[in-house]
Amino acid sequence: MTRSIRPWPTGPNRPLPRTVAPFRSETVVSYLARLAHANHLKPNQLRRYVSRTAGGYPCVDWLAIASGQPPQVLCARLRGLSAGDRDFNRQAYQSRPMCRLCMARRGIDQPVCCWLPMHVTVCHRHQRWIGAPARTPDDQKDLRNQPHVLAAARSHGALVRQYGTQRSITTLRESRHILTYWANAEKFATAPILGTTLASHIAAYPDLVGVASVLAAHGGDVEQPVTATDIGWPSYLLELINQRTGRIHRDPGPLQDWVNHQRLIAAT
Secondary structure (H helix, E strand, O other), rough: OOOOOOOOOOOOOOOOOOOOOOOOOEEEHHHHHHHHOOOOOOOOHHHHHOOOOOOOOOOOOHHHHHOOHHHHHHHEEEEEOOOOOOOOOHHHHOOEOOOOOHHHHHOOOOOEEEOOOOOOOOEOOOOEEOOOOOOOHHHHHHHHOOHHHHHHHHHHHHHHHHOOOHHHHHHHHHHHHHHHHHHHOOOOOOOHOOOOOOHHHHHHHHHHHHHHHHHHHOOOOOOOOOOOOOOHHHHHHHHHHHHOOOOOOOHHHHHHHHHHHHHHHOOO
């Protein structure tokens, strides 16, 4: 007796009973989970239903039929439909959940995970942390008693608007290096910059943005003397950073290294 082989399904031919609207930059993984939940399905069931292959990558046309959403809307809003973004692990790693209180206002009780810009770290409406390394809605800590973190988030946004994304990333990386040097040199073992927890990340954020803002503002100026008295740039930057952060750092060494590096870049 020959066993019949069931052909691979040809895809959905009608919408599911309930649809959900995709958010801009929402991952496909997140959207499938929400659409499945709305229709009392498991995400893996829905993923197979809208995929042409066993690999599980959704077909745009099939997902459009199942969701009742136009294909152009899905392509414009979702991350993970193009070949470069399909990896499900990468989608999970690079995404962050949107503010759960904002979602609740829209009647959404499931996590909405999006690829957010690096400077979007705070929901100012609800004063919640939504930046890295937040991975779940429970990581969205209440910042109502931390106005310095809220102010740092606004400064971070201004940094990106004024200097661009790439320069902001570079100065934040340099800022982290300088703060880490000071924490080790000053034997400040409990410095937030040395921590790996969500709480330490949030605590280090204001200083990180503060130092980066000073560096970005003066990166193109270090070839010239600071004032007529020819004060050295490292000492001048150290003074600005201490004023900006309210800290008392005394070692200009890492700033001298930074100045030398900026001059080397300018000379090439």
